[in-house]
Amino acid sequence: MTSTFNPGRSKLSQWDALSLESLRRYGWKDEELIRRVQEGDLPKDASKFQFDYAGLKNLAHEQSDIIAAALGQGYQVKYSTLRGIQSWLLLALDREAEVHAVPGREAVTVLLTAAEAERLASVLSYGWSVELQDRALRNGAQDAEECGSYVVAPIERGPVIE
Structure with missing residues (x-):
């Protein structure tokens, strides 16, 4: 997505x-x-x-x-940032997220349900993607709501022309 x-x-x-x-x-x-x-x-x-x-x-x-x-x-x-996304996940979804700030590989990773991922994607500013990385179960419990590890990252725009 x-x-x-x-x-x-x-x-x-x-x-x-x-x-x-x-x-x-x-x-x-x-x-x-x-x-x-x-x-x-x-x-x-x-x-x-x-x-x-x-x-x-x-x-x-x-x-x-x-x-x-x-x-x-x-x-x-209007304009989403890595730390802003991390903060939004905590406030809106009560989810702890990890920020990866390596230049050129910036991303936020977080465990979400599919519905939470859809909500996140709907509020992000233009230029961000939300992709499922791995499926997992919350707390390993069999009856838990299915979650997945999602990566939120800037959409690649190609090389910068100098």
Whole structure:
């Protein structure tokens, strides 16, 4: 599977997407989350990310439909980075991912279900692919939901012309 360009989806900055996913972890319904963002009624973030949600609040005031559309119909990140993908996987899917930052071989590897891989592919910015590397079972249990090792990497663009 490769990431696809989704022209009809809301576009969020990577930081706004991470902020939104951190708020989703509170379990609020979409309407409640939208109201809280618009009113600035947001918790103090004690995570390693230290979100202050100011950017999300500003976005909600400047373009109120963006947050509602992102929650209702999904969103695509404008520009994804290796560390941003790793952070999104942790916040949105509660998955620990490994970043490989070797120049020319940059990638993120992570254990995901097929549905999680589809969701990830749908939010990545243009230019990224999500490929199944190996199939595995979660925790080795026979009744566990089937997972696979996925590689998230930039799509190869060919040689750079100098």
